[in-house]
Amino acid sequence: MNRMFRDMHDAYGRVLDRLLESRKGKGVDPYGEEVINVRFFTDYNICNYSCPYCIAGQANKDEIVDEWDSTNYDTIIENLAKLPRRLNVRIGVGGEFFVSKKLVAGARRLSNADNVQSLNLITNLSLSEVQYRRHFQGFDTDKLAIVASYHPTEIKDHDKWLATASFVKEKFDFAVILVAYPPALAKLRRIRRELNSLGFVVFVQGYIGQYMGLSYPQSYTSKDRELLREVCYSRHDYEFFIEAKKPGLCNSGYKSFYVNMTGKVVPCGMVNGYEPLGDLSKSPHVKLNDGPQMCRSETCFCDTENMNTVVFEQNYYRSSKNQHVYEYRDEEKALADPSLGEWVKDYEDVV
């Protein structure tokens, strides 16, 4: 970056930081409006766990081929770091992020980029505190948000997992994700309550896949749904993850984009057939759409993609760096007018 551009960029960043600070707590999304959400899916597919419900297929290790093609990884990272927009980047994997030193090094670089406002990483939290400390050396840790997935079938030492989670929570913007795997539903309420009592933000994702010959999330029973309404982080999560709501209008390609390991930038990685908006294996140029577009999918199950939707934006605002921490916009109004309550009002498609 030449000096003049860097100075302009820094000045813009400082103004934006002040603006974001002044908006916090006023019902206006301090992180979502001027910041572009980026999902960089790396295809990295090595994991030290074998969760039975893994959508990346890690339960069948025999079918996992250890041939991750990292060719474009560093170039995409560098082009993201040069992109002339403020970014909230989430690096996605089909395995465990912190197993790969290359992935960690790229994330470290991104955390130190001027245009990156926040960086979201996910881990199964299977490493020790010492190992995490080592990995986080050299990061701009103020920008980091961590989501830890809690996998009861794989965790060997529950207390140790909680101790590591407490360490990460002290240092970073932190949330825990639980999967509503049908045979684990009976324990979900207790696990969530325990994690909440320790001060962790917890969200629950519906199970996507087959269990005992039934397809989920569609096959949750009405009793399951009653429980899931209670444990879900929000009405939004419940509607999208459990009720498999049709998405409607979406800001993907406008306020967010998805990049894969070829460098191709598209509005969203959940739907095929989009015209590319850029190629980050070649240049930092991304041409975003002028406004939201209608989602072409019947459902949007990914743990954060559904927050690109207009219905999310109308009802919630992000309240932290973490891509899965947000607040209901009408919380205060609902005190005076219960018809505006989060679980009462219509939660229709925005079309």
Ligand code: SF4
């Ligand atoms: S930790 Fe994540 S990637 Fe690894 S097996 Fe479990 S669900 Fe799959």
Ligand code: SF4
């Ligand atoms: S609603 Fe979900 S699936 Fe549809 S375009 Fe948006 S992010 Fe993609």
